Amino acid sequence: MTTALDGLAVGLDRFVHVPAEFASYDTSAADAARFLAVPPAQLDALAAAGLEHRPGADGDPRFDYVDLVNVATFAGGGRSVPELALRFLLRFAASPASTWYEPRDWEVTVRLPTMDGPVAVRVPDLAADGVAALPEHPGPAGVKTASPETSTSAGAEFVDHGYRSTVRLSGTAQTIRDPHVRAVWTDVVETLRSGRVVYQMVPESLRRQPELAWSLGQADCIVVARLLAARIAALGQPTRARRGYLLGLVGSDHAWCEVAEDGVWKSLDGIFAFVASGGGRERGFALDAPAFAHACAGSRFNRLLPCVGEDAAPLVLVDGQPAPPWALAGVGARPWRSA
């Protein structure tokens, strides 16, 4: 058990802790210990080693959930759920390039988290390039709803219930021509590779200020997508940050940037590029897929299902506000074979 604790303590130094003004110290010691799979008593040692915490109303320490995720992620063993999920979901990057683009049919199921307040979840953007609803599941906005009377109207961004949708995702190999956009891209990806900015989980409140998060040395896919979009927009190029699901073993919340060029939207996925060029080593796995990393500058992949929404907005709302980081929608993804 000491070894496990030592590993977690090592992880403390590998990411940038959530600044206090963006932190929510509301996770109890018992919940934190359960999440990190250490005995409650050993959490005290981790706190003493530098894991940020604040006293709760009862005097017991409270922790920030995002910090806990990052501790687990950077423990170095490659066995935590975040580490394993990233490893499994990006396994396709090591496959032949043709498999990144060929049309793939998916069945996606979305189950809402159980919360005290009303929950809403974004619907797939079936009008996006490379996305097509399959005819087996017709319906408003292409979303098969749990009950017909609660069907979404065309153009709706949210539904208040789980749904099932079958879609065909088609990728395409593209490159960015504009040298100024390429310079922005290169700077962001090289900064991640240098380690000056750490790829880690960032709280939703800080994600809203991507340049600040970047200057603080922390970024996740949402920060990078918004940062790229803001910097490319400053060049006068039409651009947008997108958010949706990376499909594979499960569906995982993911964000990327798109830029309009040659009459089409081209994708820029800075986190994929970073991870595919060895950036996952501190997360316990090494992926060396330079061709895939290169393709991330312009290409669209058949694993990304964008959702309707502006500026990579949160996928799940509770009481009209972004859901807390632990309240994720359950998203299943599996190959779909038409009858």
Place this chain on the structure above:
Amino acid sequence: MSTARDLIRAHLDLPGLIDRIGDDDDLVGSGVDSGEIVRIALGCENRLGRVLSDEELTRLSTIRAVADLLAGAPDPEPER
């Protein structure tokens, strides 16, 4: 199918959930969360003694799919 159910049960926070899931039901749609799915996939890799391919991972969404994957795998060693 029992081998697959045993493996899945071992990775659920609420093991009794497995008894309410049909062989062809979608695991996530039945209440299995993504963290549990990830641990089930890792359990399959450990049982088979090899890394799962991307295609195998994407198919791992039902009890039957887990059973098909584990067919022919060596018997599990006792937990240590």
